[in-house]
Amino acid sequence: MDNERNIDVTVNGRSHSANVPARRRLSEFIRDDLGLTGTHVGCEHGVCGTCTVQLDGETVRSCLMFAVQADGAEIMTVEGLADGGALHPIQEAFWQEHGLQCGFCTPGILMTVHEFLLENKGPLEEEIRHALSGNLCRCTGYQNIVKAVETADRLWER
Amino acid sequence: MGATMIGERVKRLEDPRLLTGEGGFVDDIQLPNTLHAAFLRSPHGNARIRGIDLSAARAAPGVVDAFSLSDGWPDAPPTIPVLAPVDGLLPCPQYLLARDQVRYVGEAVAVIVAESRDLAEDAMELAEVDYEPLPAIATMESGMASGAEVLHDTVPDNVAVRWTQGIGDVAEAFDGAAHVVSDTFRMQRYTGVPMEGRGTLATQDPVNGELTVWTSGQWPHTQRALTAALLGLEEKSIRVIQPEVGGGFGVKVELYPEDVLIPFAALRVGRPVKWIEDRREHMLTVVHAREMDIDLSVALEADGTIRGMRCRLLSDQGGYFRTLGTVNPSLAITSVPGPYRIENYEGEVVCVLTNKSPSSPYRGAGGPEAVFARERLFDMAAREIGMDPAAFREKNILPADAMPYDTGLVSVESTVVFDSGDFPAGLQRALDAIDYAGFRAEQARDREQGRLRGLGICVYTQMASVGPYESAEVRVDGGGKVAVVSGAAPQGQGTGTALAQVVADQLEVPLDQITVTFADTARIPFGVGTYASRNAVMAGSATLVASERVRDKAIAVAAHLLEASEADVEWHEGTARLKGVAEKSHTLAELAQAAGPGGNRPEGMEPGLEIRHYFETLDAPFAFGVHIAEVEVEPETGDVDIKRYVAFSDCGRLINPMIVEGQIVGGIAQGVGGALLEELVYDEDGQMLSANLADYQLPTSLDLPNVEISHEESPSPLNPLGAKGIGEGGAIAGHAVIANAVEDAIAHTGARVRETPLRPAAVWKLMQEAGAASS
Ligand code: FES
Ligand code: FES
Numbered sequence: 038m039d040n041e042r043n044i045d046v047t048v049n050g051r052s053h054s055a056n057v058p059a060r061r062r063l064s065e066f067i068r069d070d071l072g073l074t075g076t077h078v079g080c081e082h083g084v085c086g087t088c089t090v091q092l093d094g095e096t097v098r099s100c101l102m103f104a105v106q107a108d109g110a111e112i113m114t115v116e117g118l119a120d121g122g123a124l125h126p127i128q129e130a131f132w133q134e135h136g137l138q139c140g141f142c143t144p145g146i147l148m149t150v151h152e153f154l155l156e157n158k159g160p161l162e163e164e165i166r167h168a169l170s171g172n173l174c175r176c177t178g179y180q181n182i183v184k185a186v187e188t189a190d191r192l193w194e195r
Numbered sequence: 196m197g198a199t200m201i202g203e204r205v206k207r208l209e210d211p212r213l214l215t216g217e218g219g220f221v222d223d224i225q226l227p228n229t230l231h232a233a234f235l236r237s238p239h240g241n242a243r244i245r246g247i248d249l250s251a252a253r254a255a256p257g258v259v260d261a262f263s264l265s266d267g268w269p270d271a272p273p274t275i276p277v278l279a280p281v282d283g284l285l286p287c288p289q290y291l292l293a294r295d296q297v298r299y300v301g302e303a304v305a306v307i308v309a310e311s312r313d314l315a316e317d318a319m320e321l322a323e324v325d326y327e328p329l330p331a332i333a334t335m336e337s338g339m340a341s342g343a344e345v346l347h348d349t350v351p352d353n354v355a356v357r358w359t360q361g362i363g364d365v366a367e368a369f370d371g372a373a374h375v376v377s378d379t380f381r382m383q384r385y386t387g388v389p390m391e392g393r394g395t396l397a398t399q400d401p402v403n404g405e406l407t408v409w410t411s412g413q414w415p416h417t418q419r420a421l422t423a424a425l426l427g428l429e430e431k432s433i434r435v436i437q438p439e440v441g442g443g444f445g446v447k448v449e450l451y452p453e454d455v456l457i458p459f460a461a462l463r464v465g466r467p468v469k470w471i472e473d474r475r476e477h478m479l480t481v482v483h484a485r486e487m488d489i490d491l492s493v494a495l496e497a498d499g500t501i502r503g504m505r506c507r508l509l510s511d512q513g514g515y516f517r518t519l520g521t522v523n524p525s526l527a528i529t530s531v532p533g534p535y536r537i538e539n540y541e542g543e544v545v546c547v548l549t550n551k552s553p554s555s556p557y558r559g560a561g562g563p564e565a566v567f568a569r570e571r572l573f574d575m576a577a578r579e580i581g582m583d584p585a586a587f588r589e590k591n592i593l594p595a596d597a598m599p600y601d602t603g604l605v606s607v608e609s610t611v612v613f614d615s616g617d618f619p620a621g622l623q624r625a626l627d628a629i630d631y632a633g634f635r636a637e638q639a640r641d642r643e644q645g646r647l648r649g650l651g652i653c654v655y656t657q658m659a660s661v662g663p664y665e666s667a668e669v670r671v672d673g674g675g676k677v678a679v680v681s682g683a684a685p686q687g688q689g690t691g692t693a694l695a696q697v698v699a700d701q702l703e704v705p706l707d708q709i710t711v712t713f714a715d716t717a718r719i720p721f722g723v724g725t726y727a728s729r730n731a732v733m734a735g736s737a738t739l740v741a742s743e744r745v746r747d748k749a750i751a752v753a754a755h756l757l758e759a760s761e762a763d764v765e766w767h768e769g770t771a772r773l774k775g776v777a778e779k780s781h782t783l784a785e786l787a788q789a790a791g792p793g794g795n796r797p798e799g800m801e802p803g804l805e806i807r808h809y810f811e812t813l814d815a816p817f818a819f820g821v822h823i824a825e826v827e828v829e830p831e832t833g834d835v836d837i838k839r840y841v842a843f844s845d846c847g848r849l850i851n852p853m854i855v856e857g858q859i860v861g862g863i864a865q866g867v868g869g870a871l872l873e874e875l876v877y878d879e880d881g882q883m884l885s886a887n888l889a890d891y892q893l894p895t896s897l898d899l900p901n902v903e904i905s906h907e908e909s910p911s912p913l914n915p916l917g918a919k920g921i922g923e924g925g926a927i928a929g930h931a932v933i934a935n936a937v938e939d940a941i942a943h944t945g946a947r948v949r950e951t952p953l954r955p956a957a958v959w960k961l962m963q964e965a966g967a968a969s970s
Pocket of ligand 2: 136137138139140141142143173174175176177390441442687
């Protein structure tokens, strides 16, 4: 039943080689095997976006993938954003604009915003709201998240 | 610094760890050797259990333990207590695991503990339960119908309790009325749905036997007391720690069966046991809220002055009365009159049992339901007598000179006495902010072009804290650093930052010298927790008093060291100095060292620069607010677009306006979600049709408006900070205001809004039916 496979992945710049059961989800692998618990799981069925990570630069829902599907990929999680002690400009912006309350949705949102801002400069509010619409947040009502994205757009030299 | 920290928009101390993924939520805590639990749950809404066979499950790979109620408690199994009972409540409590009947889909029947969650769930498929399905009660109406299936023998008509309360002479008020307007309103079942579900990890220390429980909750001290009582343990042998919590909104203020069963399992197997709720379990088993049918009548003078009101409220309680099952109906029935002068009022509550997950408080707890019905009825009443809805409210709102105003009503939580505020001025400010007169003129013009624009007003009061106490300990260490420990148990509100601001204000030390910790029964012996918008008022006041006394003590130590009288010592930027002699001073660190045991302190003084204070009160302050929303309804689809949203609030003195505004907007998001989208849907067999986040629609960034916020700060006389809570106000007003705005947009068709959610199809249907009726 626990049919295991070996996978090689790079996570936040570090390479890992691991044996994983075929049914292990990528979210479980990241959280439980690698101990990177910044990636959260809010629904485990692909709707809420809390589990969002980047796989080869593109956002994916890690609850919907098996770890074995990530074999050979480069993964970035929320732990890969800050540079040592220095927050990433997106993180700075969320801090400044009060873009989080409980912080449970935040890692997934940061991953989404990172991808969005790399592809978009000076986005309109409407575009930001569209970009965020696949990530649920139950605390903030999104208003300050939108503001944080606007601020991040200004702060982040890219 | 000093005296300016309160009222500052300080960035939150909590955020760096949350932004970098370092926040420790319960599932992030990984102990070696941990086992994982899965719950076997009822697939039926209502069924008798004829037998449970766990033998095959026990023999499955990786399974360490599996138990049902009779395995765990062969003799007298305990039930979950009702903590806020009302007179006449018939017993209908829940066992920790189903005994011989299940009464809602998802009710836990057995626990399986295995080396991994996957293995536990694999084994679950081998468990056999012999059910005899019974007819399910899916609505209050069918539960109250004669000949209905009886859910509990102790509750012959499925009505667990009914009560009435009132003030004045209602019969006289209605007899002499020029107009009586009545209607029935229905709010749907919906609930908190935090992004982090529930979860518990428990382990017993093999050396001292202490049981440690980490739980995603809101009231660790109460959870410890109840866990001890149900498991027959001593409180002192249990430590409950609430780590980072990913939202609670009231639904984690509850003693759930799993809260007790996971520690119980850990004791049985002698290893750590963890259970993390999945989303389907959450939707099926978290406490539900809001579902009420409300008959409401208002008696009016010819000029629109309210003579009196009558209310009959049916509350759908689900299958059992749980810990706080009485709170929603009790707060609802006492919230109906609200910020208006209503001297004659009579309310009746009827609590009906159905085959659904039990109901208990969720953000607003009865407030949203009552305010929705009242503010809806007032719009209808104004329309009926040909009065403008804003003018109707202006006529009846309590004047500033009525404060403090005793409504004469008492909820299970507190007396309803409005302590301060200028309600008419607040209403005017909100009307000005939206440019009420200007909107009405545009609305009439736009309607001729076929555009359906509407504006809704909601005026509300909110019980803005609840007793009986909260704890705070403020301690200065020898390095001059300040540690605050409180029994409050926040879930993302930023309370740590707010309490640090209170301390910084008193001690005049930088925020980065202060740490705040919460919600650990081993760190502070008593605490209440975080719910009912109580943190700023209760934990804030406890922290204020404790830090004031720490400063007084530091001044006494300084006077002793300086050989001066206390009156000659002043506090300045975290140091004590001889008045006017800057070089004669002592830092906080020096004073803490001198005050310590063995140090150089005044004779008779207790050692340690530390004070623990319990702020105790049963009097709740009341916050006030006016929300006004402008919507546009798409005539072809019924889709509702929120164009503007103005929120005026008076929640007393603000500690951190940024955090307060976050609470307001976050609350509104949940009210709007309830008004437009969210619903826990059961079919007639008691099966839930919305047990995932695709079918239960939470608002996204595309559904919510930017809120335009304004404040007044009428200090509460009931606590030394002058604070009032605000956490629930948005959820209370947000639902009603959207319902009112939608009706305003389509009222000319004859359509009336009596229930929610107002999804496009529902709005479209209202317009069609009204159109058909009028043509
Ligand atoms: S946890 Fe993956 S989308 Fe919700
Ligand atoms: S901050 Fe709590 S869910 Fe987004």
